[in-house]
Amino acid sequence: MTDWRPQDICQYDAESKSCQPPKTPQSGASGSGLSDISRDINGSDALLYQTTTSDTEIPKQLQDKIRDFGYSSHGNYNSMSLLRTAELHGGQPTTSSSSSPRTSTNNLNIGSDSNRKFKEAVRQLPPQTCIDRLINTFFVEINWQYDLLDEESFRKQLVLWKETSYSDLQAGFERLALETIVFPALLFQVLAHALLFHPPHDEAISPLMTMADMTFVDLGIEYSDRSAELLELIGKRGITIATVQAGLLRASFLKSSGQVIEAWHALGAAIRDAQEIGLHTGRIVADQPPKGATPRRENFSLVGHKVWVVLHIWDLHMAVVLGRPIATDIQIDEYARTIQDETKRQDLFSHWKTEIDPPRPFDIIMAGYNVAYRYFKDIHQIEANGAKPEDYTTVENIHTAIQANMKLLPSWCLLVNPNTTFDQLPGCQWLPMARDGLWSLINLVILALHRPFIFSFVNSRTEALKAAKSILMAQERLFARTEPRHRKVFNPVYASFDSIVLIAAICLVSPILDDGQLLECTKCVEKGMQRLGNISQSNSMAASAYGVVCSLYHTLMHRLGTIPIAEDDGEPLPDLGPMSLPIKGDLDITSHGQLAELPFDTLLPPRPTHDLFFDHVSIPQMPVANALDQFPSHLDAPTVNMLDGWNFEGDFSDSSFWNLMNELNKSN
Secondary structure, three states, X not given: OOOOOOOOOOOOOOOOXXXXXXXXXXXXXXXXXXXXXXXXXXXXXXXXXXXXXXXXXXXXXXXXXXXXXXXXXXXXXXXXXXXXXXXXXXXXXXXXXXOOOOOOOOOOOOOHHHHHHHHHHHOOOOOHXXXXXXXXXXXXXXXXXOOXXXXXXXXXXXXXXXXXXXXXXXXXXHHOOHHHHHHHHHHHHHHHXXXXXXXXXXXXXXXXXXXXXXXXXXXXXXXXXXXXXHHHHHOOOOOOHHHHHHHHHHHHHHHHOOOHHHHHHHHHHHHHHHHHOOHHHOOEOOOOOOOOOOOOHHHHOOHHHHHHHHHHHHHHHHHHHHOOOOOOOOOHHHHHOOOOOHHHHHHHHOHHHOOOOOOOHHHHHHHHHHHOHHHHHHHXXXXXXXXXXXXXHHHHHHHHHHHHHHOOOOHHHOOOOOOOOOOOOOOOOOHHHHHHHHHHHHHHHHHHHHHHHOOOOHHHHHHHHHHHHHHHHHXXXXXXXOOHHHOOOOHHHHHHHHHHHHHHHHHHHOOEOOHHHHHHHHHHHHHHHHHHHHHOOOOHHHHHHHHHHHHHHHHHHHHHOOOOOOOOOOOOOOOOOOOOOOEOOOOOOOHHHOOOOOOHHHOEOOOHHXXXXXXXXXXXXXXHHHHHOOOOOOOOOOOOOOOOOOOOEOOOOOOEHHHHHHHHHHHO
């Protein structure tokens, strides 16, 4: 297991002497280089160089052979690579079609039926006025969260799409550039996401609703599905960076629609598409803007590098939260150094440390990665090993490293007394929400780190409880900054649900020294329940999670006795900061209804989001009136699912946390 040190922050300059990430094998990236030409979203060339051979172009016929046999054109050591070397150095001439970038033709071999379906699909794009309004919504309210698209490049490609002639479209795929063919799939996903956030009473968009009771969300689902259908038509011989971007947006939309398993598979497909065009190798030179455009400083950032980093973080996050395998790997220092231009490398990977320049969305992502997200892989490995006691030294070392890394964040990133100079600048309107989101995710890493040990180590109970409370307080601030139309996505549900369940579980297993601390815990849970209840009005995931936490709250209140719960005073709870709650798990106490003989030492800690979607943890339906009688009057509870008391249903084992809760309910 890796020996983590507090100063374990990465540096991206060749002269760096700081601690480097552990040397683990990269997924499919072992020493490979690229010699093909890819496209970025704006249709400009992103040149992918092979560093170990001549930059002579691979003949088109050989490229087709490589694809036909399923080999990667990016590897140096497979059989087809040897054939490529023999042909290149054997003096065989290359064809004229392989000597220049693919700008007006493509290598797709698609039949007339697919051509017809493509034309039918793109004709379902809305009028240009609607497209423009929705694109504005996307880039103002959504794109900053992952920084997948460059707005200037996207709008230039939109202009190129608008200029596509009717005759070219009628002629079929062979008359269209590959980036032009792929762009509608990306556009549909952008529109789908925008519809989740767009003001619901915009009369300019309302005419797109073709059926009674149809909502913007319904239309967004149709657009997202249309994008997936287009990518299916194009197939795997027409992959571009835009393909990968559309795939990741598809995964995001599915998650927000409550289709979490489907989202995980969509993410896997996007990762494989990215590997197919070599994004994992990092051998990508800066994307060139369309002719006549002057590249801005922000455009130094390399689209492919950013997309692969975001894919990797998504992969790590879903693996830990959902208990799925990890498919990607990055040695971040080595990956950064694939950008040979030092200015561009620092601008992309080190700009997050700036105190002078306005921050950018990718800076928030890199700050989170350097402080905490990079440890997701080690957390995943600890869980895969069974969270053994001998692994706990690693847990402590990672926790210490994260705490030390937090102190290295720039002032505009801080949670307490941040430098808000940039918050009101044009283009930085996203920063206050991004700051709270960053701290929510950093604490989620800490929560995931200690979760496997909450029933076996007192310190993990303490740190997990602190992290869960910090997450709920960050989510409370985010909730206050948003409108109901912003609450249809998955982000506020995952974080709040995991935190509420973990707080309840810790309160059940560990006697807290005084009632004031218990009161603080229950107040956090109640506020989190209120938010989930509000969000559930427009979010099906929140509705499912709300029913589960209501039942868990009922169990908690019964086990802890009849302590009076304070009414909500409307004031947000103070952040705990570095304070540790003194939890003593080794005391044989039965106060507040807690029984020392409960078998927590052999119990599997809950994995709330995984359990909700993969083990189908739920409670059956019951009328609202019966639920309201069971809760404090200040809880505004929507429909809650219950039957046979407060028992949980699902595909969980007898050793699960949920089964023990059912046993506790029977004894109430």
